[in-house]
Amino acid sequence: MKKVYLDNAATTKMADEVVKAMNPYFSDKFGNASCLHSFGQEARDAVENARKIIADKINAEPEEIIFTSGGSESNNLAIKGIAYELKGRGNHIITSKFEHPAVLNVSKELEKQGFKISYLNVSRDGFIDLEQLKQSITKQTILVSLMHANNEIGTVQDIEKIGRICKEQNVLFHTDAVQSFAKVGIDVKKANLSLASFSAHKLHGPKGIGALYVKKGITIKKQIHGGSQEFNQRAGTENVSGIVGFAKAVELMKEKDIEKMNTLRDYFIEELLKFDGTSLNGSKENRLCNNISVSFKNVEGESVLLALDDKGIAVSTSSACTSAKLEPSHVLKAIGLKPEDSHGTIRFTLSKYTSKDDVDYTLNSLKYVIKKLRGISPE
Amino acid sequence: MSFKYSDKLMRHFHNPKNAGKIDNADGIGIVGNRSCGDVMHLYITVKNNIIVDIKFKTLGCAAAISASDLLCELAKGKTIDKAMKITKQDLVELLGGLPAPKLHCSLLAIDALHKAIEDYTIKNQLK
Numbered sequence: 001m002k003k004v005y006l007d008n009a010a011t012t013k014m015a016d017e018v019v020k021a022m023n024p025y026f027s028d029k030f031g032n033a034s035c036l037h038s039f040g041q042e043a044r045d046a047v048e049n050a051r052k053i054i055a056d057k058i059n060a061e062p063e064e065i066i067f068t069s070g071g072s073e074s075n076n077l078a079i080k081g082i083a084y085e086l087k088g089r090g091n092h093i094i095t096s097k098f099e100h101p102a103v104l105n106v107s108k109e110l111e112k113q114g115f116k117i118s119y120l121n122v123s124r125d126g127f128i129d130l131e132q133l134k135q136s137i138t139k140q141t142i143l144v145s146l147m148h149a150n151n152e153i154g155t156v157q158d159i160e161k162i163g164r165i166c167k168e169q170n171v172l173f174h175t176d177a178v179q180s181f182a183k184v185g186i187d188v189k190k191a192n193l194s195l196a197s198f199s200a201h202k203l204h205g206p207k208g209i210g211a212l213y214v215k216k217g218i219t220i221k222k223q224i225h226g227g228s229q230e231f232n233q234r235a236g237t238e239n240v241s242g243i244v245g246f247a248k249a250v251e252l253m254k255e256k257d258i259e260k261m262n263t264l265r266d267y268f269i270e271e272l273l274k275f276d277g278t279s280l281n282g283s284k285e286n287r288l289c290n291n292i293s294v295s296f297k298n299v300e301g302e303s304v305l306l307a308l309d310d311k312g313i314a315v316s317t318s319s320a321c322t323s324a325k326l327e328p329s330h331v332l333k334a335i336g337l338k339p340e341d342s343h344g345t346i347r348f349t350l351s352k353y354t355s356k357d358d359v360d361y362t363l364n365s366l367k368y369v370i371k372k373l374r375g376i377s378p379e
Numbered sequence: 380m381s382f383k384y385s386d387k388l389m390r391h392f393h394n395p396k397n398a399g400k401i402d403n404a405d406g407i408g409i410v411g412n413r414s415c416g417d418v419m420h421l422y423i424t425v426k427n428n429i430i431v432d433i434k435f436k437t438l439g440c441a442a443a444i445s446a447s448d449l450l451c452e453l454a455k456g457k458t459i460d461k462a463m464k465i466t467k468q469d470l471v472e473l474l475g476g477l478p479a480p481k482l483h484c485s486l487l488a489i490d491a492l493h494k495a496i497e498d499y500t501i502k503n504q505l506k
Contacts (some may be wrong), residue, residue, distance in 0.1 A: 133418075226393060233408055298438060299438065300416055300417070300438060300439050300440050300443075302440040302441060303392070303439070303440055303441055303444060305391065306384075306389070306441050307392075307393070310393055328416075338414070339415070339416070340413035340414050340426075341414075341415040343413075343416040376398035376435075376436055376437060376444065377397070377418075377436060377437065377438040378419075378420040378437070378438060379408075379437040
Protein backbone atom coordinates (compact mmCIF):
# COMPACT_ATOMS: atom_id res chain seq x y z
CA MET A 1 0.00 0.00 0.00
CA LYS A 2 1.12 3.54 -0.72
CA LYS A 3 2.31 5.36 2.40
CA VAL A 4 1.95 9.12 2.73
CA TYR A 5 3.23 10.89 5.82
CA LEU A 6 1.53 14.25 6.40
CA ASP A 7 2.20 14.73 10.09
CA ASN A 8 5.48 16.59 9.84
CA ALA A 9 4.52 19.08 12.55
CA ALA A 10 4.53 16.12 14.96
CA THR A 11 7.90 14.87 13.81
CA THR A 12 9.83 14.30 10.61
CA LYS A 13 11.79 11.54 8.97
CA MET A 14 15.50 12.00 9.59
CA ALA A 15 17.33 12.97 6.42
CA ASP A 16 19.76 10.30 5.19
CA GLU A 17 22.52 12.91 5.27
CA VAL A 18 21.74 13.57 8.94
CA VAL A 19 21.96 9.90 9.85
CA LYS A 20 25.25 9.66 7.95
CA ALA A 21 26.67 12.73 9.72
CA MET A 22 25.67 11.38 13.13
CA ASN A 23 26.85 7.80 12.76
CA PRO A 24 30.58 8.30 13.55
CA TYR A 25 29.64 9.96 16.85
CA PHE A 26 27.96 6.79 18.06
CA SER A 27 31.03 4.65 17.46
CA ASP A 28 34.53 5.86 16.51
CA LYS A 29 34.08 9.46 17.69
CA PHE A 30 32.42 8.63 20.98
CA GLY A 31 34.40 11.03 23.19
CA ASN A 32 33.01 13.22 25.95
CA ALA A 33 33.31 16.81 24.78
CA SER A 34 34.42 17.90 28.25
CA CYS A 35 37.62 15.78 28.18
CA LEU A 36 41.03 17.17 27.32
CA HIS A 37 42.34 14.17 25.40
CA SER A 38 42.02 13.78 21.66
CA PHE A 39 38.79 11.76 21.93
CA GLY A 40 37.22 14.56 23.90
CA GLN A 41 38.56 17.29 21.66
CA GLU A 42 37.23 15.56 18.56
CA ALA A 43 33.75 15.67 20.12
CA ARG A 44 34.27 19.25 21.32
CA ASP A 45 35.14 20.39 17.80
CA ALA A 46 31.98 18.76 16.45
CA VAL A 47 29.82 20.43 19.10
CA GLU A 48 31.34 23.87 18.54
CA ASN A 49 31.10 23.57 14.78
CA ALA A 50 27.40 22.72 15.14
CA ARG A 51 26.85 25.58 17.56
CA LYS A 52 28.24 28.00 15.00
CA ILE A 53 26.00 26.66 12.22
CA ILE A 54 22.91 27.12 14.36
CA ALA A 55 24.01 30.55 15.60
CA ASP A 56 24.68 31.72 12.03
CA LYS A 57 21.21 30.64 10.94
CA ILE A 58 19.61 33.15 13.34
CA ASN A 59 22.31 35.86 13.26
CA ALA A 60 23.46 35.06 16.80
CA GLU A 61 26.87 34.38 18.37
CA PRO A 62 27.84 30.75 19.10
CA GLU A 63 28.07 31.44 22.84
CA GLU A 64 24.43 32.50 22.76
CA ILE A 65 23.31 28.94 21.87
CA ILE A 66 22.63 26.42 24.65
CA PHE A 67 21.92 22.86 23.59
CA THR A 68 18.98 21.21 25.36
CA SER A 69 17.01 17.99 25.04
CA GLY A 70 14.41 19.63 22.79
CA GLY A 71 11.70 22.23 22.43
CA SER A 72 9.94 21.50 25.71
CA GLU A 73 13.14 21.81 27.74
CA SER A 74 14.08 24.99 25.90
CA ASN A 75 10.69 26.54 26.70
CA ASN A 76 10.92 25.45 30.34
CA LEU A 77 14.45 26.77 30.68
CA ALA A 78 13.59 30.07 29.02
CA ILE A 79 10.45 30.87 30.99
CA LYS A 80 11.34 29.40 34.38
CA GLY A 81 14.93 30.57 33.94
CA ILE A 82 13.82 34.19 33.54
CA ALA A 83 10.94 34.01 36.02
CA TYR A 84 13.15 32.72 38.85
CA GLU A 85 16.05 34.99 37.94
CA LEU A 86 13.96 38.16 37.80
CA LYS A 87 11.31 37.49 40.43
CA GLY A 88 12.83 40.21 42.58
CA ARG A 89 12.09 42.70 39.83
CA GLY A 90 8.57 41.65 38.91
CA ASN A 91 6.17 38.74 38.79
CA HIS A 92 4.22 39.34 35.59
CA ILE A 93 4.60 37.32 32.38
CA ILE A 94 2.68 37.80 29.15
CA THR A 95 1.92 34.93 26.78
CA SER A 96 -1.00 34.01 24.52
CA LYS A 97 -3.99 31.69 24.60
CA PHE A 98 -2.76 29.48 21.78
CA GLU A 99 0.78 28.63 22.84
CA HIS A 100 2.16 25.09 22.83
CA PRO A 101 1.53 23.17 26.09
CA ALA A 102 5.27 23.48 26.84
CA VAL A 103 4.66 27.21 27.30
CA LEU A 104 1.07 27.15 28.59
CA ASN A 105 1.68 24.52 31.25
CA VAL A 106 4.90 26.20 32.41
CA SER A 107 2.85 29.38 32.77
CA LYS A 108 0.18 27.57 34.75
CA GLU A 109 2.85 26.09 37.01
CA LEU A 110 4.33 29.55 37.60
CA GLU A 111 0.85 30.87 38.37
CA LYS A 112 0.61 28.33 41.18
CA GLN A 113 3.86 29.72 42.50
CA GLY A 114 2.49 33.25 42.65
CA PHE A 115 3.42 34.67 39.26
CA LYS A 116 0.77 36.62 37.35
CA ILE A 117 0.26 35.54 33.76
CA SER A 118 -1.63 37.41 31.04
CA TYR A 119 -2.91 35.26 28.18
CA LEU A 120 -3.34 37.43 25.08
CA ASN A 121 -6.26 36.96 22.71
CA VAL A 122 -5.84 35.60 19.21
CA SER A 123 -7.77 36.86 16.18
CA ARG A 124 -10.05 34.67 14.05
CA ASP A 125 -7.30 34.32 11.42
CA GLY A 126 -4.67 33.31 13.98
CA PHE A 127 -2.75 36.41 15.02
CA ILE A 128 -1.96 37.68 18.48
CA ASP A 129 -3.59 40.97 19.47
CA LEU A 130 -0.61 43.36 19.59
CA GLU A 131 -2.66 46.28 20.93
CA GLN A 132 -3.58 44.10 23.88
CA LEU A 133 0.12 43.25 24.24
CA LYS A 134 1.03 46.94 24.49
CA GLN A 135 -1.68 47.54 27.06
CA SER A 136 -0.79 44.47 29.10
CA ILE A 137 2.84 45.41 29.78
CA THR A 138 3.26 46.87 33.26
CA LYS A 139 6.21 47.75 35.49
CA GLN A 140 5.91 44.23 36.92
CA THR A 141 6.29 42.55 33.51
CA ILE A 142 9.52 40.57 33.25
CA LEU A 143 8.90 38.50 30.13
CA VAL A 144 6.80 38.30 26.99
CA SER A 145 6.65 34.76 25.58
CA LEU A 146 4.84 34.50 22.24
CA MET A 147 5.20 31.71 19.73
CA HIS A 148 6.61 32.35 16.27
CA ALA A 149 4.52 29.83 14.30
CA ASN A 150 1.53 28.00 15.69
CA ASN A 151 1.79 24.22 15.68
CA GLU A 152 -1.87 23.58 14.89
CA ILE A 153 -2.92 26.27 12.44
CA GLY A 154 0.49 27.35 11.14
CA THR A 155 0.09 31.11 11.38
CA VAL A 156 3.38 33.01 11.70
CA GLN A 157 3.49 36.01 14.04
CA ASP A 158 5.39 39.16 13.13
CA ILE A 159 8.15 38.74 15.73
CA GLU A 160 9.94 41.89 14.59
CA LYS A 161 6.86 43.94 15.43
CA ILE A 162 6.51 42.17 18.78
CA GLY A 163 10.23 42.67 19.39
CA ARG A 164 9.88 46.43 18.80
CA ILE A 165 7.07 46.67 21.32
CA CYS A 166 9.11 44.75 23.90
CA LYS A 167 12.16 46.91 23.24
CA GLU A 168 10.19 50.14 23.65
CA GLN A 169 8.85 48.88 26.96
CA ASN A 170 12.18 47.36 27.99
CA VAL A 171 10.78 43.85 28.50
CA LEU A 172 12.52 40.59 27.60
CA PHE A 173 11.05 38.69 24.64
CA HIS A 174 11.05 34.91 24.24
CA THR A 175 9.67 33.08 21.23
CA ASP A 176 8.90 29.40 20.79
CA ALA A 177 10.29 28.91 17.28
CA VAL A 178 10.07 25.13 17.26
CA GLN A 179 7.71 24.95 14.27
CA SER A 180 9.21 27.83 12.31
CA PHE A 181 12.93 27.24 12.67
CA ALA A 182 14.66 26.97 9.28
CA LYS A 183 11.28 27.40 7.56
CA VAL A 184 10.80 31.09 8.34
CA GLY A 185 13.80 33.39 8.56
CA ILE A 186 14.71 34.43 12.11
CA ASP A 187 17.12 37.25 12.87
CA VAL A 188 17.42 37.51 16.64
CA LYS A 189 18.81 41.03 16.42
CA LYS A 190 16.11 42.40 14.12
CA ALA A 191 13.43 40.76 16.27
CA ASN A 192 15.04 42.02 19.46
CA LEU A 193 14.85 38.51 20.85
CA SER A 194 16.17 37.76 24.31
CA LEU A 195 15.43 34.02 24.10
CA ALA A 196 14.24 31.61 21.43
CA SER A 197 13.47 27.87 21.52
CA PHE A 198 14.37 25.42 18.76
CA SER A 199 14.09 21.70 18.11
CA ALA A 200 15.81 19.39 15.62
CA HIS A 201 13.23 16.72 14.94
CA LYS A 202 10.78 19.06 13.20
CA LEU A 203 13.29 19.62 10.40
CA HIS A 204 14.56 16.12 9.61
CA GLY A 205 16.99 16.08 12.52
CA PRO A 206 17.03 13.64 15.44
CA LYS A 207 14.66 13.62 18.43
CA GLY A 208 15.96 14.54 21.86
CA ILE A 209 17.98 17.56 20.84
CA GLY A 210 17.08 21.22 20.79
CA ALA A 211 18.55 24.58 21.57
CA LEU A 212 17.81 27.78 23.42
CA TYR A 213 19.12 31.10 22.24
CA VAL A 214 19.96 33.35 25.19
CA LYS A 215 21.12 36.83 24.31
CA LYS A 216 24.54 37.79 25.67
CA GLY A 217 24.21 39.61 28.98
CA ILE A 218 20.95 37.91 29.98
CA THR A 219 21.19 35.58 32.95
CA ILE A 220 18.79 32.71 33.41
CA LYS A 221 18.32 30.54 36.47
CA LYS A 222 19.76 27.14 35.68
CA GLN A 223 17.17 24.31 35.69
CA ILE A 224 19.44 21.25 35.44
CA HIS A 225 22.26 21.29 37.98
CA GLY A 226 25.45 19.30 37.65
CA GLY A 227 28.54 19.96 35.59
CA SER A 228 29.41 23.26 33.96
CA GLN A 229 28.48 22.29 30.41
CA GLU A 230 26.77 24.74 28.05
CA PHE A 231 28.37 27.84 29.58
CA ASN A 232 27.30 26.63 32.99
CA GLN A 233 23.64 27.11 32.07
CA ARG A 234 22.59 23.50 31.45
CA ALA A 235 24.41 20.56 33.01
CA GLY A 236 24.82 17.18 31.35
CA THR A 237 27.22 15.50 28.97
CA GLU A 238 26.59 16.89 25.51
CA ASN A 239 24.48 14.80 23.15
CA VAL A 240 27.23 14.98 20.54
CA SER A 241 25.61 12.87 17.84
CA GLY A 242 22.32 14.71 18.31
CA ILE A 243 24.03 18.09 18.15
CA VAL A 244 25.86 17.10 14.95
CA GLY A 245 22.60 15.83 13.43
CA PHE A 246 20.77 19.01 14.42
CA ALA A 247 23.31 21.23 12.67
CA LYS A 248 23.32 19.01 9.59
CA ALA A 249 19.53 19.23 9.39
CA VAL A 250 19.70 23.02 9.59
CA GLU A 251 22.31 23.14 6.83
CA LEU A 252 20.19 20.92 4.61
CA MET A 253 17.06 23.07 4.74
CA LYS A 254 17.23 25.20 1.60
CA GLU A 255 15.12 28.01 0.19
CA LYS A 256 14.03 25.79 -2.70
CA ASP A 257 12.61 23.24 -0.24
CA ILE A 258 10.52 25.96 1.36
CA GLU A 259 9.33 27.20 -2.03
CA LYS A 260 8.38 23.65 -3.03
CA MET A 261 6.35 23.22 0.15
CA ASN A 262 4.71 26.62 -0.33
CA THR A 263 3.54 25.67 -3.83
CA LEU A 264 2.30 22.27 -2.72
CA ARG A 265 0.53 23.78 0.30
CA ASP A 266 -1.30 26.33 -1.85
CA TYR A 267 -2.36 23.62 -4.31
CA PHE A 268 -3.54 21.40 -1.45
CA ILE A 269 -5.55 24.21 0.15
CA GLU A 270 -7.08 25.23 -3.17
CA GLU A 271 -8.18 21.67 -3.95
CA LEU A 272 -9.45 21.02 -0.42
CA LEU A 273 -11.61 24.11 -0.39
CA LYS A 274 -13.39 22.79 -3.49
CA PHE A 275 -14.87 20.06 -1.25
CA ASP A 276 -18.31 20.79 0.21
CA GLY A 277 -18.34 21.98 3.80
CA THR A 278 -14.65 22.70 4.30
CA SER A 279 -12.94 25.75 5.72
CA LEU A 280 -9.31 26.67 6.27
CA ASN A 281 -8.14 27.53 9.78
CA GLY A 282 -5.65 30.35 10.03
CA SER A 283 -4.77 32.99 7.50
CA LYS A 284 -3.64 32.03 3.98
CA GLU A 285 -0.92 34.65 4.25
CA ASN A 286 1.82 34.51 6.87
CA ARG A 287 1.38 30.80 7.14
CA LEU A 288 4.01 28.09 7.57
CA CYS A 289 5.07 26.57 4.25
CA ASN A 290 3.93 23.11 5.33
CA ASN A 291 0.71 23.62 7.34
CA ILE A 292 -2.83 22.95 6.14
CA SER A 293 -5.49 22.96 8.86
CA VAL A 294 -8.98 22.30 7.57
CA SER A 295 -12.35 21.81 9.26
CA PHE A 296 -14.78 19.41 7.61
CA LYS A 297 -18.45 19.78 8.42
CA ASN A 298 -20.41 16.78 9.64
CA VAL A 299 -17.50 14.43 10.33
CA GLU A 300 -15.40 13.82 13.42
CA GLY A 301 -11.65 14.32 13.15
CA GLU A 302 -10.57 11.07 14.74
CA SER A 303 -12.74 9.09 12.33
CA VAL A 304 -11.17 10.90 9.38
CA LEU A 305 -7.69 10.25 10.81
CA LEU A 306 -8.33 6.52 11.25
CA ALA A 307 -10.06 6.12 7.88
CA LEU A 308 -7.12 7.87 6.17
CA ASP A 309 -4.67 5.73 8.14
CA ASP A 310 -6.41 2.73 6.59
CA LYS A 311 -5.35 4.17 3.21
CA GLY A 312 -1.76 4.58 4.40
CA ILE A 313 -2.05 8.32 5.04
CA ALA A 314 -0.89 9.81 8.35
CA VAL A 315 -2.50 13.07 9.51
CA SER A 316 -3.36 14.66 12.81
CA THR A 317 -6.55 15.87 14.48
CA SER A 318 -6.62 19.12 16.31
CA SER A 319 -9.58 18.19 18.39
CA ALA A 320 -8.71 16.59 21.69
CA CYS A 321 -11.58 14.13 21.67
CA THR A 322 -9.47 11.88 23.85
CA SER A 323 -9.57 14.23 26.79
CA ALA A 324 -12.03 13.26 29.48
CA LYS A 325 -13.84 16.57 29.24
CA LEU A 326 -14.09 16.35 25.44
CA GLU A 327 -12.75 19.87 25.26
CA PRO A 328 -11.90 20.95 21.74
CA SER A 329 -8.35 22.10 21.00
CA HIS A 330 -7.34 25.22 22.93
CA VAL A 331 -5.88 26.69 19.73
CA LEU A 332 -9.12 26.35 17.76
CA LYS A 333 -11.04 27.67 20.75
CA ALA A 334 -8.68 30.66 20.92
CA ILE A 335 -9.40 31.59 17.30
CA GLY A 336 -13.13 31.31 18.01
CA LEU A 337 -13.92 28.19 16.04
CA LYS A 338 -17.26 26.64 17.03
CA PRO A 339 -16.85 23.35 18.95
CA GLU A 340 -18.66 21.37 16.21
CA ASP A 341 -16.15 22.66 13.65
CA SER A 342 -13.22 21.96 15.96
CA HIS A 343 -14.28 18.33 16.18
CA GLY A 344 -14.01 17.99 12.40
CA THR A 345 -10.57 19.55 12.08
CA ILE A 346 -7.62 17.83 10.44
CA ARG A 347 -4.04 19.07 10.23
CA PHE A 348 -1.95 18.05 7.24
CA THR A 349 1.73 19.00 7.47
CA LEU A 350 4.05 18.56 4.51
CA SER A 351 7.80 18.06 4.36
CA LYS A 352 10.35 18.61 1.62
CA TYR A 353 9.93 14.93 0.78
CA THR A 354 6.18 15.28 0.07
CA SER A 355 5.37 15.00 -3.64
CA LYS A 356 2.43 16.25 -5.69
CA ASP A 357 1.55 12.61 -6.22
CA ASP A 358 1.28 12.19 -2.42
CA VAL A 359 -1.04 15.19 -2.24
CA ASP A 360 -3.22 13.95 -5.11
CA TYR A 361 -3.48 10.50 -3.53
CA THR A 362 -4.49 12.16 -0.25
CA LEU A 363 -7.09 14.37 -1.94
CA ASN A 364 -8.64 11.36 -3.69
CA SER A 365 -8.65 9.28 -0.52
CA LEU A 366 -10.15 12.18 1.41
CA LYS A 367 -12.98 12.53 -1.08
CA TYR A 368 -13.85 8.88 -0.50
CA VAL A 369 -13.42 8.99 3.28
CA ILE A 370 -15.40 12.19 3.84
CA LYS A 371 -18.23 10.95 1.62
CA LYS A 372 -18.34 7.64 3.46
CA LEU A 373 -18.33 9.22 6.93
CA ARG A 374 -20.89 11.84 5.99
CA GLY A 375 -22.99 9.01 4.56
CA ILE A 376 -23.28 7.37 7.98
CA SER A 377 -23.66 10.68 9.79
CA PRO A 378 -27.09 12.17 10.60
CA GLU A 379 -27.89 15.14 8.35
CA MET B 380 -3.85 9.63 21.50
CA SER B 381 -1.97 7.20 23.66
CA PHE B 382 -4.17 4.14 23.24
CA LYS B 383 -4.90 1.62 20.56
CA TYR B 384 -8.33 0.40 19.48
CA SER B 385 -8.87 -3.36 19.16
CA ASP B 386 -8.95 -4.99 15.72
CA LYS B 387 -12.59 -5.89 16.27
CA LEU B 388 -13.52 -2.28 16.95
CA MET B 389 -11.66 -1.18 13.84
CA ARG B 390 -13.53 -3.75 11.72
CA HIS B 391 -16.86 -2.29 12.89
CA PHE B 392 -15.54 1.20 12.22
CA HIS B 393 -14.26 0.53 8.71
CA ASN B 394 -17.15 -1.69 7.62
CA PRO B 395 -20.26 -0.89 9.61
CA LYS B 396 -22.96 -3.31 8.48
CA ASN B 397 -25.86 -1.47 10.10
CA ALA B 398 -25.29 2.11 9.03
CA GLY B 399 -28.25 3.80 7.42
CA LYS B 400 -31.70 5.13 8.02
CA ILE B 401 -35.04 3.30 8.20
CA ASP B 402 -37.81 5.27 6.56
CA ASN B 403 -41.05 5.02 8.56
CA ALA B 404 -39.19 3.51 11.52
CA ASP B 405 -41.35 2.41 14.45
CA GLY B 406 -39.03 4.13 16.89
CA ILE B 407 -36.25 6.69 16.63
CA GLY B 408 -33.70 7.52 19.33
CA ILE B 409 -31.60 10.67 19.04
CA VAL B 410 -28.80 11.38 21.51
CA GLY B 411 -25.73 13.60 21.81
CA ASN B 412 -25.06 17.00 20.35
CA ARG B 413 -22.69 18.44 17.81
CA SER B 414 -20.80 20.67 20.19
CA CYS B 415 -19.74 17.59 22.18
CA GLY B 416 -18.67 15.84 19.01
CA ASP B 417 -21.02 12.86 19.00
CA VAL B 418 -24.55 12.62 17.59
CA MET B 419 -26.33 9.28 17.25
CA HIS B 420 -29.63 8.52 15.50
CA LEU B 421 -30.99 5.02 15.98
CA TYR B 422 -33.94 3.61 14.00
CA ILE B 423 -35.91 0.46 14.87
CA THR B 424 -38.62 -1.58 13.19
CA VAL B 425 -40.60 -3.74 15.62
CA LYS B 426 -42.85 -6.71 14.80
CA ASN B 427 -44.56 -8.83 17.49
CA ASN B 428 -42.41 -7.18 20.14
CA ILE B 429 -39.20 -8.17 18.29
CA ILE B 430 -36.68 -5.70 16.83
CA VAL B 431 -36.68 -7.00 13.28
CA ASP B 432 -34.61 -4.17 11.82
CA ILE B 433 -32.29 -1.61 13.36
CA LYS B 434 -30.00 0.98 11.76
CA PHE B 435 -27.88 3.89 12.92
CA LYS B 436 -26.49 7.19 11.72
CA THR B 437 -23.63 8.48 13.82
CA LEU B 438 -21.42 11.53 13.73
CA GLY B 439 -18.52 10.74 16.00
CA CYS B 440 -15.22 9.06 16.64
CA ALA B 441 -14.34 5.47 15.80
CA ALA B 442 -15.53 4.30 19.22
CA ALA B 443 -18.94 5.93 18.71
CA ILE B 444 -19.38 4.51 15.22
CA SER B 445 -18.30 1.00 16.16
CA ALA B 446 -20.40 1.02 19.35
CA SER B 447 -23.44 2.02 17.26
CA ASP B 448 -22.80 -0.74 14.75
CA LEU B 449 -22.21 -3.41 17.38
CA LEU B 450 -25.30 -2.38 19.32
CA CYS B 451 -27.41 -2.80 16.19
CA GLU B 452 -25.91 -6.25 15.68
CA LEU B 453 -26.72 -7.24 19.27
CA ALA B 454 -30.24 -5.83 19.35
CA LYS B 455 -31.39 -7.17 15.99
CA GLY B 456 -33.76 -10.14 16.41
CA LYS B 457 -34.15 -9.60 20.14
CA THR B 458 -37.40 -8.91 21.96
CA ILE B 459 -37.79 -5.42 23.37
CA ASP B 460 -37.26 -6.78 26.88
CA LYS B 461 -34.05 -8.58 25.96
CA ALA B 462 -32.73 -5.61 24.00
CA MET B 463 -33.31 -3.41 27.04
CA LYS B 464 -30.97 -5.70 28.97
CA ILE B 465 -27.94 -4.99 26.75
CA THR B 466 -25.50 -3.04 28.91
CA LYS B 467 -22.66 -0.65 28.37
CA GLN B 468 -20.34 -3.34 29.75
CA ASP B 469 -21.53 -5.79 27.08
CA LEU B 470 -20.57 -3.31 24.37
CA VAL B 471 -17.22 -2.43 25.91
CA GLU B 472 -16.27 -6.08 26.36
CA LEU B 473 -17.31 -7.05 22.86
CA LEU B 474 -15.39 -4.09 21.42
CA GLY B 475 -12.25 -5.41 23.07
CA GLY B 476 -12.20 -2.68 25.70
CA LEU B 477 -12.36 1.10 25.44
CA PRO B 478 -10.01 3.71 26.91
CA ALA B 479 -11.59 5.66 29.78
CA PRO B 480 -12.32 8.88 27.85
CA LYS B 481 -14.18 6.82 25.23
CA LEU B 482 -16.47 4.94 27.61
CA HIS B 483 -19.23 7.49 27.15
CA CYS B 484 -19.48 6.44 23.47
CA SER B 485 -20.80 3.02 24.51
CA LEU B 486 -23.19 4.65 26.94
CA LEU B 487 -24.42 6.92 24.18
CA ALA B 488 -25.33 3.90 22.03
CA ILE B 489 -27.27 2.31 24.88
CA ASP B 490 -29.06 5.61 25.50
CA ALA B 491 -30.00 5.85 21.83
CA LEU B 492 -31.50 2.35 21.89
CA HIS B 493 -33.47 3.11 25.05
CA LYS B 494 -34.80 6.30 23.50
CA ALA B 495 -35.78 4.50 20.29
CA ILE B 496 -37.64 1.85 22.32
CA GLU B 497 -39.31 4.55 24.40
CA ASP B 498 -40.34 6.31 21.20
CA TYR B 499 -41.75 3.05 19.85
CA THR B 500 -43.60 2.32 23.10
CA ILE B 501 -45.23 5.76 23.17
CA LYS B 502 -46.23 5.57 19.49
CA ASN B 503 -47.52 2.03 19.96
CA GLN B 504 -49.71 3.02 22.89
CA LEU B 505 -51.21 5.78 20.79
CA LYS B 506 -52.25 3.35 18.08
